[in-house]
Amino acid sequence: MATDTLPPPTSAGPAISLVDVVKDFGGAGARDAAVVRGVSLAIGEGEFFSLLGPSGCGKTTTLRMIAGFEEPTSGQILLHGRDMVGVPANRRDINMVFQSYALFPHLSVADNVAFGLRRKRVPKEELRDRVEKILRTVELADKADRRPRQLSGGQQQRVALARALVNRPRALLLDEPLGALDLKLRQTMQLELKRIQREVGITFVYVTHDQAEALTMSDRIAVMNQGLVEQVGPPQEVYERPATAFVAGFIGTSNLIGGPLTSVAAGTGVLDLGGGQRVTVPLRGSLAAGEAVELTVRPEKITLTTGPADSASQVRGTVREVVYLGTSTSYTVDTSTGAEMTVFQPNDGTACASPSRGDTVWLSWATDHSYLLNPAPAPAATAVADPVSLTSR
Amino acid sequence: MERAVRTDLPGLTRRRRRPGEALGPYLMILPGWLWLAAFFVTPVIVMVSLSLQTGNFIDGFRQTFHFGTYADMVRTYHVQLVRSLVYGVAATVACAAVGYPVAYWIAFRAGRHKSVFLFLMLLPFFVSFVIRTQSWNVVLADHGVLLGPLKDIGLLPADFHLLATPYAVIGGLTYNFLPFMVLPVYVALERVDPKVIEASTDLYASRAGTFLRVVLPLSLPGVFAGVLLTFVPACADYVNAGILGGPSTTMIGNIIQTEYFTNLDYPGASALSFVLMGALLLAVFTYARTLGTDEVLEAAAR
Numbered sequence A: 001m002a003t004d005t006l007p008p009p010t011s012a013g014p015a016i017s018l019v020d021v022v023k024d025f026g027g028a029g030a031r032d033a034a035v036v037r038g039v040s041l042a043i044g045e046g047e048f049f050s051l052l053g054p055s056g057c058g059k060t061t062t063l064r065m066i067a068g069f070e071e072p073t074s075g076q077i078l079l080h081g082r083d084m085v086g087v088p089a090n091r092r093d094i095n096m097v098f099q100s101y102a103l104f105p106h107l108s109v110a111d112n113v114a115f116g117l118r119r120k121r122v123p124k125e126e127l128r129d130r131v132e133k134i135l136r137t138v139e140l141a142d143k144a145d146r147r148p149r150q151l152s153g154g155q156q157q158r159v160a161l162a163r164a165l166v167n168r169p170r171a172l173l174l175d176e177p178l179g180a181l182d183l184k185l186r187q188t189m190q191l192e193l194k195r196i197q198r199e200v201g202i203t204f205v206y207v208t209h210d211q212a213e214a215l216t217m218s219d220r221i222a223v224m225n226q227g228l229v230e231q232v233g234p235p236q237e238v239y240e241r242p243a244t245a246f247v248a249g250f251i252g253t254s255n256l257i258g259g260p261l262t263s264v265a266a267g268t269g270v271l272d273l274g275g276g277q278r279v280t281v282p283l284r285g286s287l288a289a290g291e292a293v294e295l296t297v298r299p300e301k302i303t304l305t306t307g308p309a310d311s312a313s314q315v316r317g318t319v320r321e322v323v324y325l326g327t328s329t330s331y332t333v334d335t336s337t338g339a340e341m342t343v344f345q346p347n348d349g350t351a352c353a354s355p356s357r358g359d360t361v362w363l364s365w366a367t368d369h370s371y372l373l374n375p376a377p378a379p380a381a382t383a384v385a386d387p388v389s390l391t392s393r
Numbered sequence B: 001m002e003r004a005v006r007t008d009l010p011g012l013t014r015r016r017r018r019p020g021e022a023l024g025p026y027l028m029i030l031p032g033w034l035w036l037a038a039f040f041v042t043p044v045i046v047m048v049s050l051s052l053q054t055g056n057f058i059d060g061f062r063q064t065f066h067f068g069t070y071a072d073m074v075r076t077y078h079v080q081l082v083r084s085l086v087y088g089v090a091a092t093v094a095c096a097a098v099g100y101p102v103a104y105w106i107a108f109r110a111g112r113h114k115s116v117f118l119f120l121m122l123l124p125f126f127v128s129f130v131i132r133t134q135s136w137n138v139v140l141a142d143h144g145v146l147l148g149p150l151k152d153i154g155l156l157p158a159d160f161h162l163l164a165t166p167y168a169v170i171g172g173l174t175y176n177f178l179p180f181m182v183l184p185v186y187v188a189l190e191r192v193d194p195k196v197i198e199a200s201t202d203l204y205a206s207r208a209g210t211f212l213r214v215v216l217p218l219s220l221p222g223v224f225a226g227v228l229l230t231f232v233p234a235c236a237d238y239v240n241a242g243i244l245g246g247p248s249t250t251m252i253g254n255i256i257q258t259e260y261f262t263n264l265d266y267p268g269a270s271a272l273s274f275v276l277m278g279a280l281l282l283a284v285f286t287y288a289r290t291l292g293t294d295e296v297l298e299a300a301a302r
Helices: A059-067 A109-119 A124-137 A153-165 A183-200 A211-217 A235-240 A245-250 A378-385 B021-051 B068-109 B111-126 B129-140 B147-152 B166-190 B194-202 B207-236 B239-244 B252-262 B266-291 B293-300
Strands: A016-023 A036-043 A048-052 A074-079 A094-097 A171-175 A203-208 A220-225 A228-233 A255-260 A263-265 A268-274 A277-282 A292-297 A303-305 A313-324 A328-335 A340-346 A360-365 A389-392 B053-056 B060-063
Touching: A016 A059, A036 A059, A036 A228, A048 A059, A048 A211, A059 A094, A059 A171, A059 A203, A094 A153, A094 B194, A109 A124, A109 A153, A124 A153, A124 A183, A153 A183, A183 A211, A203 A211, A211 A235, A220 A235, A220 A245, A228 A235, A228 A245, A245 A255, A245 A292, A255 A268, A277 A292, A303 A340, A313 A340, A328 A360, B021 B053, B021 B266, B053 B266, B068 B111, B068 B166, B068 B207, B068 B252, B068 B266, B111 B166, B129 B166, B129 B239, B166 B207, B166 B239, B194 B207, B207 B252, B207 B266, B239 B252, B252 B266
Parallel strands: A048 A203, A048 A220, A094 A171, A171 A203, A340 A389
Antiparallel strands: A016 A036, A016 A074, A220 A228, A255 A292, A255 A389, A263 A268, A268 A277, A277 A313, A303 A360, A313 A328, A313 A360, A328 A340, B053 B060
8 A cells, every 4th residue: 555655754853844934914923913923843744643722822824824725924845945925825736625624515525536636637547547546545445436525524524635645745734633523433543544554655734733642653742832832742741740830731631740959969859848758860961959840740651659758759738529430539638738639549459548528648759751841931930939839731 | 521311300401391382484474375365366366257258348257168268369479578588688688798797796806895795785775666677778778878978970871769678678678677686696606615626726726717617606506597587587577668668669568568557358367378378498407407407496494
């Protein structure tokens, strides 16, 4: 399958590069007010790359600029090293799968899929073969004569995918393509998309606001917030080592702990909270005692015990809420400092304690599971200034 | 988390049906049916009966089931009948040619002023049909505001005239029925999903290609409706030919009017009306067949 799907790349560089791309719909060019405020990315050949962020973070606008539906206010968009700014969408060797699928309602499934090939004047024989082949790939060969509205949402979604892939684009852009499907179908389609991407070997740029979806499918994720990229990395890295408080909070549940370092020794720093309570965190760069830091710890890394565990990081609190989730139980704990933290304990019999509401518990975790966050960008930095603050997002 | 909620509580989930509830929809449509029965079906039956009678106005008409009237009328007035259909087609084509770009522009380019432009287009139609047509008479007069100056500076020969020509009549028909074309086309264009247009661009279609292969096919249901709404009344119209036309542009509507009100030949006028109705139905069904209405309506129903 992969043998005839891709023309060889013209250069060894990234498939898609964005260099300091700004998009301001107001047209004033004021960077702070823009929807996209200076995004730089390098997306590799054959990569499944996700743009993840809340609505309004600029991810869809970024995708539309790559597609050619919007022109950047400033910056460069390079496709295999060629500057694409000013090249209209119909001259770009990139195809898009729309959130609403945007299938042509007046054409059959086969004609929808053949649309791009016909515009490129692909010979009839080849056209028929390619349409047939791609419809088999998306398992819709028997629906070729149907109209889009005779198909289910999931089937329409696959037609949209086939209609784009049949052109063998240099890159495929997907704008929340699974957003309209129900959970079960969405999970099936996630794996399906990943399989198809592996099969055709085309670069996928995938826009989503669903962190689980991004984690499931992506080779790398760019987490966007307020028009900027906060972190780029493989799913595991983005989850385990979030760069900023925003990333930590947006991907999964995380507990944020902030405050001044009480002591620094051998690459680790300690925040002493008194009464035997402390948090230990591995440090990067040179930080001295007294400097304010912010760190994160994931709920599933925390162990609950009834007494102090003599761990490098341990905090005392009162259980406020217990929620049974099937594979795990979620505890909301009011800590002695007044903040709340979330803890997930697996329901596999290994949990040390199963406290109920109102019980006093100790939360402890290994030093490696405390992860130091980069200082937040200027406007959001004020919250860290409090002596010690613990929050869970 | 999931909680079990009882949904089978009697009296909460099952609403008791009030007697006669099933009749509701029929009761609602009843006034409409009565109206149609009284003011559409009855006159048609009366007219069919009238068209088969013989006699004259002075001595009275008697029912004789004389189908010959139909043949007589077609033989006598086939020229005007064909002319009406030709003028109707011409006016419809002109309406489409002028109206489609207008609808397209309002739907895609007028931005947030759409309703303003739609209103402006409808504004002349707040004036009476006859007065509006009569004002064309003034504009197109041999030495009126349009032709006068052109003749004075020698651009047109002195004996040039527009009134009483087919052009004047077809022009008048086009003008008077234009909104009936623009509105349905506008509605169809307005419903075209902008994402579908983007998808077409994304799939390498040029602007012209996108229009021909996506926008135009998707707006055809509107054009179809517009054609019906202009062609049928344009063919049967007698005001435009009466005011802007001459003896050589008489349409079937004028003949029916004269036969009925001047010659008092009620059977003849009735027969001619049904001939026109038959011709129009035939034309419309042929048109629908050629265009594949199923497809068109299917696209409209999406």
